[in-house]
Amino acid sequence: MRTTPIKLAPGDDLRMRLEQLAREEQASGFVLGVVGNLSRAAFQCPGPPEPTVMEGDLEIITLNGTLSPNGVHLHLSLSDGACHVWGGHLEPGTLVLKGADVLVGWSESTSPAAAAAVVAPSQPARVEVAVLPSCPWSRRAVRLLRTLQIPHEVVSVEDDDTAKGFMERSGMRSFPQVFVDGEAIGGYDSLSEWHSEGRLASLR
Template identity: 45%
Template structure:
């Protein structure tokens, strides 16, 4: 495992930037361990809902965690507004960094993650494979 601290600048799409980390480092698997920072827009998909909820305001990132694979990320985030109200859910594309996002990523060079159809759940779920070197 290789630990990679990442700092994202204002106007970065948080999810897209994290999905790009694997390609930039030629690794097929990773995890976001934690993050702090702020967003001006967050796209949250709540459990069981088909479409994300968009919040456009100054938001603090409280937590961010999930898996990174070459064919997509599965990330959960919690954010707080100026009154301290907390919301969370699946992080969707279009979530925009306001001032900074400081993210700790674990790269897993001995593994390859993919998202594959799962007959039991009806969703694309994580498939883990060991890479032989």
């Protein structure tokens, strides 16, 4: 195993910097350790549709999870000024206050060529997701696919004509809309059900 220490400066986005590192390294790995503090923390708790956002002088307690060129899956815990501990799935918008040091370990079995194959598969992705930019369930659907490293295509629905086209295609009125091999399977709940049944694994 090889390791990479990174030093984050004030104002750096913790999640985005780690995503950038994995793309630059074209490798998969995991967080070995972290020390630092935050001015703003965004994390997804189980249940609520929107991330929890906290601001202040926040101390990082732990950061655990995995990185790959296709995305990251990280869990953050932190302490506020009253020593209350909070935590959840790390979201963009988590900003470093004075500084943070993170040590990342890389899997020796992951070569740059293999990692690049995950990002740019030789065959078209079998999964297509139509998402609304401001929709939390759309973000969850994309995050689930990234976490499971399922090759997929994301279409951002930003105008009425695009929305109408997808609604006519799927027969659905809500978003996200997930298609597998061109057939609509439903929204986030259906995608999650496919995951729980082990059906998504066959789409890698």
